[in-house]
Amino acid sequence: xxxxxxxxxxxxxxxxxxxxxxxxxxxxxxxxxxxxxxxxxxxxxxxxxxxxxxxxxxxxxxxxxxxxxxxxxxxxxxxxxxxxxxxxxxxxxxxxxx
Amino acid sequence: xxxxxxxxxxxxxxxxxxxxxxxxxxxxxxxxxxxxxxxxxxxxxxxxxxxxxxxxxxxxxxxxxxxxxxxxxxxxxxxxxxxxxxxxxxxxxxxxxxxxxxxxxxxxxxxxxxxxxxxxxxxxxxxxxxxxxxxxxxxxxxxxxxxxxxxxxxxxxxxxxxxxxxxxxxxxxxxxxxxxxxxxxxxxxxxxxxxxxxxxxxxxxxxxxxxxxxxxxxxxxxxxxxxxxxxxxxxxxxxxxxxxxxxxxxxxxxxxxxxxxxxxxxxxxxxxxxxxxxxxxxxxxxxxxxxxxxxxxxxxxxxxxxxxxxxxxxxxxxxxxxxxxxxxxxxxxxxxxxxxxxxxxxxxxxxxxxxxxxxxxxxxxxxxxxxxxxxxxxxxxxxxxxxxxxxxxxxxxxxxxxxxxxxxxxxxxxxxxxxxxxxxxxxxxxxxxxxxxxxxxxxxxxxxxxxxxxxxxxxxxxxxxxxxxxxxx
Numbered sequence: 001x002x003x004x005x006x007x008x009x010x011x012x013x014x015x016x017x018x019x020x021x022x023x024x025x026x027x028x029x030x031x032x033x034x035x036x037x038x039x040x041x042x043x044x045x046x047x048x049x050x051x052x053x054x055x056x057x058x059x060x061x062x063x064x065x066x067x068x069x070x071x072x073x074x075x076x077x078x079x080x081x082x083x084x085x086x087x088x089x090x091x092x093x094x095x096x097x098x
Numbered sequence: 099x100x101x102x103x104x105x106x107x108x109x110x111x112x113x114x115x116x117x118x119x120x121x122x123x124x125x126x127x128x129x130x131x132x133x134x135x136x137x138x139x140x141x142x143x144x145x146x147x148x149x150x151x152x153x154x155x156x157x158x159x160x161x162x163x164x165x166x167x168x169x170x171x172x173x174x175x176x177x178x179x180x181x182x183x184x185x186x187x188x189x190x191x192x193x194x195x196x197x198x199x200x201x202x203x204x205x206x207x208x209x210x211x212x213x214x215x216x217x218x219x220x221x222x223x224x225x226x227x228x229x230x231x232x233x234x235x236x237x238x239x240x241x242x243x244x245x246x247x248x249x250x251x252x253x254x255x256x257x258x259x260x261x262x263x264x265x266x267x268x269x270x271x272x273x274x275x276x277x278x279x280x281x282x283x284x285x286x287x288x289x290x291x292x293x294x295x296x297x298x299x300x301x302x303x304x305x306x307x308x309x310x311x312x313x314x315x316x317x318x319x320x321x322x323x324x325x326x327x328x329x330x331x332x333x334x335x336x337x338x339x340x341x342x343x344x345x346x347x348x349x350x351x352x353x354x355x356x357x358x359x360x361x362x363x364x365x366x367x368x369x370x371x372x373x374x375x376x377x378x379x380x381x382x383x384x385x386x387x388x389x390x391x392x393x394x395x396x397x398x399x400x401x402x403x404x405x406x407x408x409x410x411x412x413x414x415x416x417x418x419x420x421x422x423x424x425x426x427x428x429x430x431x432x433x434x435x436x437x438x439x440x441x442x443x444x445x446x447x448x449x450x451x452x453x454x455x456x457x458x459x460x461x462x463x464x465x466x467x468x469x470x471x472x473x474x475x476x477x478x479x480x481x482x483x484x485x486x487x488x489x490x491x492x493x494x495x496x497x498x499x500x501x502x503x504x505x506x507x508x509x510x511x512x513x514x515x516x517x518x519x520x521x522x523x524x525x526x527x528x529x530x531x532x533x534x535x536x537x538x539x540x541x542x543x544x545x546x547x548x549x550x551x552x553x554x555x556x557x558x559x560x561x562x563x564x565x566x567x568x569x570x571x
Contacts, residue, residue: 012267019260029256036263043270051277059221059279063266066228070259073235077252084245093253095246096320 004046011039026081026088030074037067103157105149106164109142109172110212116141117205124198132187135201139180146173156218160280163218170568171215171343174420175336178427179208181547182335184540185431186328192439195241195326203233203240204332211340218351220269220279223344227265227308230340231258234333238325250324257317261307268300272352281352298353302363305348308341311401312370315394319382322390323444327437330386331430334393335423342400342419346412349404357408364405365497371398372501376508384444388511389429392470395508396422402501403485406492414484416565421481425551429466431544435459435536446515451524460519462548467516469551471509477551480558 015035022028041060048056082088104111116138124131146169154165183201190200210229217223235258238251273279275294276287284294303314310318322330353360375394382388400422403415436452436459437443453460469476472483482505489498536544554560 015263016260019256026252026256033256033259033263036260037266040263040266040270043267044273047270047274047277050274053277055279056273059273062221062225066225069232070228070262073232074255074259077235077239077248077255080239080242080248081252084242084248093249095249096253096324 001046001050004042008039008042008046011035011042015039023090026078026090026093029090030071030078033074034067034071037063103155106151106155106157107162108149109145110209110216112142112145113138113205113209113212117202117209120198120205121202124202128197131198131201132183135183135205136180138205139176139183143173143176146176158222160282161219161222162213162216164216167568168216168343170564171339172212174339174423175208175211175215178335178339178423179204179332181427181431181543182328182331184543185434185536186331187540188537189326189328189434189437193241193326195328197240200237200240200328203237207231207233207237207332208336211336214340215343217344218281218347220272220281223348224262224266224269226340227262227344230337231262231308234329234337237329237332238321240329241326246324247326250321253317253324254321257307261304261314263304264300264307265304268297268302268304271297271300273297281347284352285354295356295359298356298359299363301348301353302360302367305341305345306367308337309345309397309401310394311367311397312374312394315371315375318394319387319390322393323384323387327386327430327434327442331427331434334389334430335427338393338397338423339419342415345404346415349407350412361405361408364401368398368401368405369497369500371395371401372504373398376504379508379511382511383446385433385446385449385515386444388446388515389426392508392511393426395504396426396470399482399485399501402489402497406485406488406494409492410488412569413562413565414481414488416569417562418481418485420561420565421477424547425466425469425478428462428544428547428551429470431540431547432459432463432466435541435544446518447525449515450518450522452519455524458545462545463519464516465548465551467512469555471512472505473509475552475555477555477558479555480562 015032018032018035019029022032041063044056044060048054078088081093085092116134120131120134120138123134150169151164151166154163156163182204207230210226210233213222214226214230217226235251235255238254239247241247271293272284275289275297276284278284278287307314321333325333349357349360371394375391375398379388379391379395382391400415400418403418407415433443436449436456443449449463452463465476469478472478486498486501489501
């Protein structure tokens, strides 16, 4: 079981690190968010197997549904950002600060 | 589950179906949404008051709890959302923003908060939280003409989703440690403490991100500044109540046995928030941004209250949350009242000389600012007093002093607004601004709202007995 947990932990780490290190573009941010959700999903499945409990696997379906809704909104926002500042570069999103 | 149990979720069913119906009707009658939403909220209030439960009912296989605490909190959501609709009506009409979607999305977001407030397992908690935030992302960008709205929305989206992801990762570890999603079973399960603590750590981090406690606060000022004021008013008030209630439930029902661990996490988050929120607010020129940092300071107080709660009880914190949300709603109402089309009244300098132009508005702003600063005899004073009293009785007088010092530092920026209003002359352009973004009804309601800050401050027992009643019941 441990190697699976390490796998999900590294997914999570890549996701978080990507959110912080990434200076290039918003699509990468969306992908990193998906990675974080996937790592949680992996964990749920692993633990569901460990406990012999169907609940964890059921949870995964809900998370996947929500992730789809979230991705839809994220991409819609991406389009809006591109329309308003003609760029999806993270560095160009800098009007608000202080 | 029996059909009779469904009667307990009538308010949720009402809000969900009303929001869908308003969306349909709004295609044909653009004007109907405002009245219909207010009617929906009124019906929800009546429905909830008529069936205020005396004991706790758990339905939907343990996922949904209906008790007095949840229902009183939901009542406050209905009332506050009604106020938000009333205040923002003219604001939105002037900006060609008065469309059905604003009301529908707000109602759906409130539905998410209702589910969050009533959740008793991690599944309904997660779904409630997502239903809370997803409509908010869309609400921010409903006015398309300014690029800062899109920027605020994408920032809120990225940080909010990251928070939800971290929370989810924490939930997965809690599940791994206990094999259950029910709060009650998590509490009683014989577990491997290390895994559970790891889960607790991530869950608290996720909650802190939704709360915007330091060091997870970076998104809040940008979102406050970058949203239309009507939406800032929504983001700044209702979600605080819902997130607070779920924090309360998690800490008492799921992690009640781990209080030594989470207490110190909350203490660190709380003190950092009080310090950094109050200090950074001083440097702001934009009043919405200033209110955002002041929010962070107030969140710190809420977390400090939760820190002492295992020994001193939750009354003070519940009181603080309700009072804070009530105060801050009034402040955004006044910002809307001062603004007009093409003039957002966002900068503190926009308020200079307000006492000459609009003495009544200036007086109300004075009340709100003093109340937020915690000056007696206004409502905000007693809230702060109760929290600090708890901190002292729990045996941490030093913490109370530090919190007090930062509150005093914090009163500087509230007083700055008052100074601008009463002791500065308005510039020529400002003097010609004929403000009045409120309908007559909204002006009246706002006046009563601000006066209540004074009246309820003189008799603090009213809300306090309400809090006692709902926690006891």
